[in-house]
Amino acid sequence: MKSLLRSTVLLAVATGLAACPVQAGAATHLPPAEHGRYATLEHPQPVRAAEKTEAVEFFWYDCVHSHQLEEPLQAWAGRHRADVTLRRVPAVWPGSPGEQRQLGHARLYYTLERLQLADRLQLAVYRAVREAKADVTTEDTATAWAVRQGVDAQAFRTAYRSAEVGRQAEGAAELFRRYEITELPSVVVQGRYRTSPTPAGGVKEMPAVLDRLVQQG
Structure with missing residues (x-):
């Protein structure tokens, strides 16, 4: 893991490497x-x-x-349904080689959220992008993918084109900066405490760290 963090930001963006140090121009070492x-x-x-x-x-x-x-995060959120609200923000870092692709992914996510389908289809999007290498970064390609998941094409296009979805996608980069994100995935608890694979000791360890952060509030 530590060796991956020494990789350049551009390499991580280009290859989707696991360490995912992020944001063009940022230091390649985590604080x-x-x-x-x-x-x-x-x-x-x-x-x-x-x-x-x-x-x-x-x-x-x-x-x-x-x-x-x-999947571990979904299971964790399910266990904490009574005391935790999980909110998701798609990563967009301006100036990176993949910025337009990231914006396309962000728009897809917020479209699914507007249609109240994000939780149900989140893992399916990962599988399409990571395993099937599907392009879901434009309205047409995202709509075609959504239709294959049983989503109404017109409803999807209407949500995709909405001003609210556009505003959310464009605003994701500012949230990325405000929450001081240096690695993906990151989870911030109560606007104050941030964990990610490196400090947690790996992805599998993150839910246990989140439990601790929820307890201390």
Whole structure:
């Protein structure tokens, strides 16, 4: 893992390597993890959830570690249904060679979210992108994929073209910056504590770290 983190940002973007250090121009080494398993954001962010703990996942459909986290994260969120709200943010980092592709993935995610299909189809998107090497970055290719999943084509296109989805996709890069994301996937708990594969000790260890962060609030 540590050797992967020494890879350049451009290599990670080009190949979808597991370590996924992110954001063009950022340092290729992660800052030291606080408390061993997570870091505290320098600038804590406001939370949307009033009565539950908020967890915000930053992911990219073509990141192998994001793919590996999906099923464990779904299981973790299911166990915490009563006390945690899980929110997802697709990764977009401006200036990277894959920026347009990332924006396409972001628009697909927010379209599925608007249609209330994101949870059901999230793993299917990963499989399409990571395993089938499908292009789902344009309206036509994303619609064709969605139709194969049983989604109504007109409903999908209407959501895809909506101003709200466009605004969310364009705003993903700002969230990426505000939450100080340096690796994918990352999960930020209660706008303050961030964990990811490297400080957690691997993708499989992340749910246990998240349990600890939820407990301390």
